[in-house]
Amino acid sequence: MSLTKLPSGRWRAQVYDPARGRNVSVSRILGGQGTFQTKTEAKRAREWARERLGDLSAEETSLHSFWERWTTDPLFARPKESTNIHNRERTRAFVERYGTRTMDTIDDAVVADWLAGGKRNGTIPALRAMFNDAASAKGGRRVRRNPFARLGVSRGPGRRHEQPPTEEQVWRIIGCAREQANPSFAAWLQVAAFTGLRPGELDALRRVNVDLGRSRIRVTEQFSAATRTFTSPKNGQAREAPLTEPAREAIVSLPIEGEFCFAPIRGTHWTAASRAYHWKAVRAAAGWSGSLYLATRHFAGWYMVNELELPSEDVAIALGHTDGGELVRKLYGHRDRERALDRVTAAYEGTASHTQMRLI
Structure with a gap:
């Protein structure tokens, strides 16, 4: 908080000092006292201090300078390290392209240039998060508005329109895994396809559970491919x-x-890296061109x-969702149109005679 009411009733004002890399009392910038009788006085002192700090060099206020701090300072860290890694990877290319600019020159024109062609829409959430922090007190109020806020840009359809394999195709994939890989990977695929557990959750699954x-x-728990740790x-x-x-059949078929x-090897567990080689061979042998996720968790929801x-x-409960089934209806369901129409027709068949009697 840049303004804090103290137990004494006075107000303390702080600003972020890039030279020190932390919030400091306005007295460090302006001299004199750092607490004030009223909130209005504290706000005024805070703005004066910010104006004084506005004389910083372009290098100190550059996008690259803030990004370096944003990706390393624990003050901005998210609860999960995998999220921090994801945000760093999703913002790196943007910073490499515009990093010499000062933060306040990243405007709508820059955003339009970056998003041209629609291939970088997936970077918007991470960039929005970075500029949110830059606009906050802990970020030193580097920007007055977030140029990535409320863009109304879709991240794309995602997997919504991707059709998962049929049950016959899934069993073919599992059979090819027994031939091309080993029983452990085949069992991994079978459990994934018929429970919907996420890959990282299966990698970390212990027999006691x-x-x-x-x-x-x-x-x-799950095994995070990004951090290579259990989370x-x-x-x-x-x-x-x-x-x-x-x-059940897949799990009990494996030796302890x-x-x-x-x-894959006694005493270890599967990881994304160790699965990749086997999955490439299996999907080729099975003639499946889709992703592992589509053939397992996505198939489970569809099935x-x-x-x-x-x-x-x-x-939704089976898959671990907490939205009451909304994502299943939008993404995983792929409700078969022919079956849906057959069900509606069959439902009306039971009332046909009653309806006919009313029309006579």
């Missing part, structure tokens, strides 16, 4: 997932070779909705 008696899988699940909440019959359910005809709310 598989409850065969209750047909439940306790999802308490909490995606939304930060542990949960239970269904141990479906195909998943350590604490992890799926082990539960279309083949099992489960409510979106139930599918």
